[in-house]
Amino acid sequence: MKISKFLKTKYVDVKKLANENDFKPGAYIYVNPFNYLFLRKRSDITDVAFYRSDGFYLISVLKTFLPKSINFYRQSFDMTSLAPIVFDYCQRNNLSVFIAGGKPGDASKFKERLSERFPGLVWKGDTDGYKSEEEIIKCVLDANADVVILGLGNIKQESVAGRLATLNKGLYFTCGAFISQTANSKTIDYYPGWVNKYNLRWLYRFFTESHVIKRVVKYYPVFLVYFLKDIIKKQ
8 A cells, every 4th residue: 555545544543443442453553754764665564554643743744734634643652642541441341462572571571560550451471572573473473462562663563563463363553662661661651740741752752762863863854755755746
């Protein structure tokens, strides 16, 4: 599927789907200016995935150039946005969860922290994100969980989610650095309260994760060029 069609037809509101119990089996990835540059060439992923928007910069661009009928808003997989919605949904429906991501040991720490906040979660196992795609996919399939959270980094997590969606029914959510952030922060809430209050998560990450600012400077302008090229070319 061409990236322009993907952006116009495969956007989902995860909160609404959870409230209405209306999820379809498949990959639920996020799009940001960095992974867009890969996704535009990966029809194997866009053919089988649904997506949500991540970050205010991307949302502003999507709102400007895509149909006004699409309700774009921030849907990041962290404790300030989608994570509580998805894990509460799993509790309510007694769905088992598998965690894949972070360094060795991070996923186990992550599950311990989440279990304190969501004691009704049923865990089906975990694996680190440093294994190959094939090894991770095997671990997931062997576990046979209902919901899988993938924090493997772009574009590995999108690739694994797409492949899993073609191999087995289930819900496969990509979550970026959420697993490692949660496992290694002092509390389950990675962002301080004042950061959330003033919507300064992007700025906070500039200072706490050095690779973020490098990625923004290098890839965000390039993203805009290719995005406009893809949209204009299609039109």
